[in-house]
Amino acid sequence: MYSFSNINTLQADLKGGKITCAALVEQAVTAIAQKKQLNAFLEVFEASAKELAKKTDEKIKMGTAGRLAGVIIGLKDNICYKGHKVSASSKILEGFESLYSATVVEKLLAEDAIMIGRLNCDEFAMGSSNENSAFGNVLNPLNEKFVPGGSSGGSAVAVAAGLCHVTLGSDTGGSIRQPASFTGTVGYKPTYGRVSRYGLIAYASSFDQIGPITKTVDDAAVILEVIAGQDKNDNTSSSKKVEDYSKALLEDKKYKIAYLKECVEAEGLDPEVKAAVLKQMEWLKSQGHTVEAVSFPYLEYLVPTYYVLTTAEASSNLSRFDGIHYGYRSKNATDLESTYKKSRSEGFGKEVQRRIMLGTFVLSAGYYDAYYSKGQKVRRIIHEKTNEILKNFDFILTPSTPGTAFEFGKNSADPIKMYLEDIFTVQANIAGVPAISVPCGLHSNGLPMGLQLMAGYFEDAKLLNLASKIKV
Numbered sequence: 001m002y003s004f005s006n007i008n009t010l011q012a013d014l015k016g017g018k019i020t021c022a023a024l025v026e027q028a029v030t031a032i033a034q035k036k037q038l039n040a041f042l043e044v045f046e047a048s049a050k051e052l053a054k055k056t057d058e059k060i061k062m063g064t065a066g067r068l069a070g071v072i073i074g075l076k077d078n079i080c081y082k083g084h085k086v087s088a089s090s091k092i093l094e095g096f097e098s099l100y101s102a103t104v105v106e107k108l109l110a111e112d113a114i115m116i117g118r119l120n121c122d123e124f125a126m127g128s129s130n131e132n133s134a135f136g137n138v139l140n141p142l143n144e145k146f147v148p149g150g151s152s153g154g155s156a157v158a159v160a161a162g163l164c165h166v167t168l169g170s171d172t173g174g175s176i177r178q179p180a181s182f183t184g185t186v187g188y189k190p191t192y193g194r195v196s197r198y199g200l201i202a203y204a205s206s207f208d209q210i211g212p213i214t215k216t217v218d219d220a221a222v223i224l225e226v227i228a229g230q231d232k233n234d235n236t237s238s239s240k241k242v243e244d245y246s247k248a249l250l251e252d253k254k255y256k257i258a259y260l261k262e263c264v265e266a267e268g269l270d271p272e273v274k275a276a277v278l279k280q281m282e283w284l285k286s287q288g289h290t291v292e293a294v295s296f297p298y299l300e301y302l303v304p305t306y307y308v309l310t311t312a313e314a315s316s317n318l319s320r321f322d323g324i325h326y327g328y329r330s331k332n333a334t335d336l337e338s339t340y341k342k343s344r345s346e347g348f349g350k351e352v353q354r355r356i357m358l359g360t361f362v363l364s365a366g367y368y369d370a371y372y373s374k375g376q377k378v379r380r381i382i383h384e385k386t387n388e389i390l391k392n393f394d395f396i397l398t399p400s401t402p403g404t405a406f407e408f409g410k411n412s413a414d415p416i417k418m419y420l421e422d423i424f425t426v427q428a429n430i431a432g433v434p435a436i437s438v439p440c441g442l443h444s445n446g447l448p449m450g451l452q453l454m455a456g457y458f459e460d461a462k463l464l465n466l467a468s469k470i471k472v
Helices: 007-015 021-034 046-062 103-110 153-160 177-183 217-227 271-286 299-320 336-347 350-363 368-392 415-422 426-431 460-467
Strands: 041-044 072-076 114-119 166-171 186-189 209-214 256-260 290-294 395-399 435-442 448-455
Touching: 007 217, 021 041, 021 046, 021 072, 021 114, 041 153, 046 114, 072 153, 103 114, 103 217, 114 153, 153 166, 153 177, 153 209, 166 186, 166 217, 177 186, 177 435, 177 448, 186 217, 209 217, 217 435, 217 460, 256 271, 256 368, 271 290, 271 395, 271 435, 271 448, 299 350, 299 368, 299 415, 299 426, 350 368, 368 395, 368 426, 368 448, 395 460, 435 460, 448 460
Parallel strands: 072 114, 072 166, 256 290, 256 395
Antiparallel strands: 041 114, 166 209, 186 209, 186 435, 395 448, 435 448
16 A cells, blocks of 8 residues: 655656556545545546546656646535536535636646545535535544534545545635644645636635645645646736745745734633644744744734625625526426525525625625725735735744634534634735645644744745744
8 A cells, every 4th residue: 555645755656666646546546435434525536537547657657747647636626627526515506517627627637636536615615614514524534523624624634534645625714724724734825816716616706715735835835836827717816927836945044933922822722722833933943033923903803804705705706506507496496586595595505695694784785884895994904914014024923723623513503603713814815915734733632733824925935935844
C-alpha cells in the first residue's frame, strides 16, 4: 500500500516506477469504501478516474506528464466538473449534471491530476459544522462523535482520513480554514481574485474563493500555482502575475507579525488554544521574527457584518433555483406560483431558507439603509483597518477558531452560537486578503488546534513562506 506524503515525492515515485496512477486510483476507491461511514464522498467518479489514470500512466512512460500527474483530488460538491453531477449538497439540484468544468478543474486536469469524486458539504456552503447537508453529516475521522467543521467538511475529512491526496474547497467566511483547523490539515484561502470562481456555485460572490486543503503547506503552494491566474470567464479574477509559490517557500526572511490582542484575549477562547497560539508566537520570536500586539476594535462587528452582506448576496444568487429551469420540482405543485413556493420550500434545507429570508429582509425597501447599506460601510472600515495593520506588519496572527471541534448537536439549536464559530476567520473574506490555517498542536481532548495567518493583497507567496516555517 502506497503512503502519500507530498506531491513532489509522489512525482518522483511515479517516475521511478514505485507506483502507478492506476494503483493509486484503486487504492483511493478502496479507502473511500472502507471509510464510507465518514460520509465524506457523495459520489466516486470511479470510471472517469480510472480512464484518466490509464492515460496518465502512458504519459509518464513517454515523459510528457504534467506536474500533478497521479495526484488524486476530491472536489467540494459546489465545483463543476463536466459530465459529472454537482448538487451543492442540496435537494434543489437533485440529478443535475454539469455542462462544463470550473476553470480550476480544467487547470488541474491540464496538469494530469485525477478527479476522484465530489465531497459532501454544508448545503450551498452555508454552515460551520457540516450538519446542514441534505445528504447527512460528515464525521470527523479523529473522533466520529465530533463535527469536522464546515462548510468544506467533506474536503477536510477526505485529506485527514487519507481518502485522497488533495481536495478543493470554497471559503466564504472560513469554510476552508475552520474545517482544516478541526481536522489537523492545512487550509488555504487565496487573495480574492487570485483564483477564478467560474464554475463555483455561488453563495456570496464578493466573498467566495476556491482554495486547497492539503497535508502540507508545500502542497498548498503547488496547487495554488496551478489554479491561480486570470480567467476571461471571471471578471473579478486578477491579471496580476502568478508567482512561483513553491520557490518562495525556500526563502529565509525575518518578518514583522501582529497578533490581534482582542482575539488572543477573547473571553470565549479555549485556554489550551490560547496557550498553543502563545507558544507559537514565542517560537517565532526565537527564530528572529518580531511579534507584537495590535488592537483591532471591530472584532464584535465582524460576524454581524459578514452575515448581513453574505445573506443579501445569497438571496440574490439563489433566486435562480426556482423549480422551473432545472433540478428539483415539487410533485405537489399545481400552478406557477405553487411550483415556485413548494419547490423552494421543499428543495432548500432550513439553514439555507433562514439565510435567504434574512438576506431578503436586509435588502427590502424599508430596511436596506438600516442593514445592507450600513453593512457595506462597516465592511469598508474593517477593510481599511486590516490594511492599516498590514502596512506596518507583514502578517496578522490569530487562532483559527475559538476552540477545537465540538460534538454533533451542541450548537445546532442556536444559530448565533454557530455563527460565532467564524469569528476569527471572516475578517480575511471581508477584507479580501489571503489567509491560511496550519495545525499548531493537539488539545488535551485529542483534537487538533489551528493557527491562522493573514497577509496583504496578493502577498500569497510571503504568506505560504511563513506558514511553511510553523512547527507543531
